[in-house]
Amino acid sequence: MKRTLALVITCLVVLSFNVRPPVxxxxxAVQTCTFHHWSFLESIDKADSLGIKYLEVYPGQAVGGGIPGAFTYTLDADARAKLKDYLKYKKTKVIALGVVDKYYYTRENLEQYFKFCRDMQIPFMTAEPEPGDLDLFNSLGLKYKIKVALHSHPRPESHYWHPDSAVKAMKGRAMIGAWPDIGHWARNGANVVDGLKKMQGKLWGMHFKDIEAFDKVEAVDVVFGKGVCNLPAVVAELKRQGFTGVITMEYEANDWNNMQDMRGNKKYCDSLFNAVYH
Structure with a gap:
């Protein structure tokens, strides 16, 4: 009996060492700009139908549902409470607000965006600060415990269109990290995988997309896997880094009738990430 018990214990110990923890x-997430012809509340439902429970919401999107105004700091307490209740009901979380750039913020109203994020329990603000405002963003991030993640719109307007400029802006600023748009990187002629390598350690999220042509600012979005962004290489690099941040799917084509394409994009992401992250 003792020998049998010892054998069972030995087998259990061996099995426990062979069982890998889940990866x-x-x-x-989805960037609600993908659904910019619809309201924020409608975007929640669209994302839910795709099986997506995280949203990055741009601050100009109309709320909808009879609630006046846009999803931004000007919403009153009653509207915010209703949105919190609906998000809870849908088991959905706003993971980021953005992109907050010069078209939305001023030095006078910037703190209101951080207060709004804190109140709505939004952990990230994706942003393109003016270079002279980087320290202000960083200090407000520290004050409100909101991480500021640098986005990259196309050249030449964006200050952070090239990965090197974002790396320079992040240096020495604990609350400023990276949330690049890999489609815009490719439009700007920046190698996506090389750019991700430069962001290692402060890569908090990204806009995940594919485009038709490299080094062409006018290049349009295409369904995932059909363009030049080499998404398998991108995901392999993320796995190498141990990246577990936010993949915000964004699709800026066929925008009046994009749900079939988005279902394909989600299926592509599921297949690719499951194959690489195993």
Whole structure:
């Protein structure tokens, strides 16, 4: 009996060493700009139908549902409470607000965006600060415990269109990290995988997309896997880094009738990430 018990214990110990813990994967979100012809509340429902429970919401999107105004700091307490209740009901979380750039913020109203994020329990603000405002963003991030993640719109307007400029802006600023748009990187002629390598350690999220042509600012979005962004190489680099941040899917084509394409994009992401993160 003792020999049998010892054998069972030995087998259990061996099995416990052979059982691998589940691999932590990135969170999948959708940028509601994908659904900019619809309201924020409608975007929640669209994302839910895709099986996506995280949103990055741009601050100009109309709320909808009879609630006046846009999803931004000007919403009153009653509107915010209603949105919190609906998000809870849908088991959905706003993971980021953005992109907050010069078209939305001033030095006078910037703190209101941080207060709004704190109140709505939004952990990230994706942003393109004016270079002279980087320290202000960083200090407000520290004050409100909101991480500021640098986005990259196309050249020449964006201050952070090239990965090197974002690296320089992040240096020495603990609350400023990276949330690049890999499609815009490719439009700008920047190698996506090389750019991701430069962001290692402060890569908090990204806009995940594919485009038709490299080094062409006018290049349009295409369904994932059909363009030049080499998404398998991108995901392999993320796995190498141990990245478990936010993958924000964004699709800026066929925008009046994009749900079929988005279902394909989500299926592509599921397949690719499951194959690489295993």
């Amino acid at each position: 932590k994967k990135p969170l999948f």
